[in-house]
Amino acid sequence: xxxxxxxxxxxxxxxGNLEPLSEVEDKEDAILVTFDLPGVRKENVEIYTxxxxxxxxxxxxxxxxxxxxxxxxxxxxxxxxxxxxRLPEKIEPEKAAASFKNxxxxxxxxxxxGKVLINIA
Amino acid sequence: xxxVVRIVEEERIEYKNPxxxxxxxxxxxxxxxxxxxxxxxxxxxEIGYIESDLFPxxxxxxxxxxKCPFGIYGNGGVIxxxxxxxxxxxxxxxxxxxxxxxxKEIGAKLxxxxxxxxxxxxxxxxxxxxxxVGNSExxxxxxxxxxxxxxxxxFIAGTYAIMLRECRKRDLNAISLxxxxxxxYPDPGAAASAIESLEKFLKLGIDVGELLEKGEGIKxxxxxxxxxxxxxxxxxxxxxxxDMPIMYR
Numbered sequence: 001x002x003x004x005x006x007x008x009x010x011x012x013x014x015x016g017n018l019e020p021l022s023e024v025e026d027k028e029d030a031i032l033v034t035f036d037l038p039g040v041r042k043e044n045v046e047i048y049t050x051x052x053x054x055x056x057x058x059x060x061x062x063x064x065x066x067x068x069x070x071x072x073x074x075x076x077x078x079x080x081x082x083x084x085x086r087l088p089e090k091i092e093p094e095k096a097a098a099s100f101k102n103x104x105x106x107x108x109x110x111x112x113x114g115k116v117l118i119n120i121a
Numbered sequence: 122x123x124x125v126v127r128i129v130e131e132e133r134i135e136y137k138n139p140x141x142x143x144x145x146x147x148x149x150x151x152x153x154x155x156x157x158x159x160x161x162x163x164x165x166x167e168i169g170y171i172e173s174d175l176f177p178x179x180x181x182x183x184x185x186x187x188k189c190p191f192g193i194y195g196n197g198g199v200i201x202x203x204x205x206x207x208x209x210x211x212x213x214x215x216x217x218x219x220x221x222x223x224x225k226e227i228g229a230k231l232x233x234x235x236x237x238x239x240x241x242x243x244x245x246x247x248x249x250x251x252x253x254v255g256n257s258e259x260x261x262x263x264x265x266x267x268x269x270x271x272x273x274x275x276f277i278a279g280t281y282a283i284m285l286r287e288c289r290k291r292d293l294n295a296i297s298l299x300x301x302x303x304x305x306y307p308d309p310g311a312a313a314s315a316i317e318s319l320e321k322f323l324k325l326g327i328d329v330g331e332l333l334e335k336g337e338g339i340k341x342x343x344x345x346x347x348x349x350x351x352x353x354x355x356x357x358x359x360x361x362x363x364d365m366p367i368m369y370r
Contacts, residue, residue, distance in 0.1 A: 011345055021344055021351075023305050036306040036344075038337035064341060103337065104244045104306070 012073075017082040020058070024085060029115060031087055035105040039064070040081065042100040047107060049093040054107060055084040126212070126219035128193070130169040136227040137197040140323050142235065145204050145280050146350050148359065149237030149302025150343050152281070154312035155319075156203040156235065158332050160194045163325060165201060169193040171220075175212035181205055199323065200229070207349045210356045213280050221287035232288050232295035233322060234281035235315045237302035239362070249301035249311045251318040256285040256295040264296060267321045272299060274369055278358040296322070305351050307343035309336035
């Protein structure tokens, strides 16, 4: 059902925003989220996190206009990427770290509770 | 009995033992990006298409003309198979059987499926490496002669993997080129590396400069197809490519 819904949802909006491709990986003590942001410079990326969400807004250096595509969306212009992701576990927003290289944004979000060593009785 | 996969040649051309390049959507969209760039740069015309009741009920419109999204391009010496839609897992076997049959019929001398090899640290790799898999002793010898780096152990999964097998069953030499790529993002850089390696087998003289220059625009246009690939990857058993075979030596 979830896949069906995702397949039906367009990855663009009339507000001029495109949904970027993204990936969420569980890295034991942290959640690693990456975004593919072609045409974006580091200084134009904004990242917001809460305990259970991460949201990015990234302005493209040059707006993209697709003039002949589709019917209703003909001549549509996109100038930014925008996406909010609900995280699979709670994280510590203050300890989040990010890097940007070759159009790929990597955000490391440490989990609220790290590993706990359990002694065997 | 009606054929499950139909290869329709709209234009009769005289084949001269062609080399067949296969660029189907897969990880990093390496094959699709490389094949479309080759078709564009070489000015290959569409000579046919492939249809099947197993494919998604989708047609594509280019320049106002209705087209089948799975096209056959080229000339007597080079054939390029290019799809703009994902091949569903249940279509892989009938498709590769039909393609290998047809490729045998036209007297092709070599089949080269181009695809990606996902690597986690791709962002740190400035020029992706290209690995190769041959489907016969002769094909492997050719790879060694051309000093290609061989994929020596591991699993391969997807249409290209079965294509290698179906070609071998028909004594057709096939060589798959796998360029290091982003696992879930379109990768024009990997496609450029694959095209450069292709030059060792087929002297097309294609300059990949424009592909690298327009890479960001290509990534933008390829988002939706990449998303479909990512959704179908588990069913296509792509995860197995990261596994070690039990008979590893």
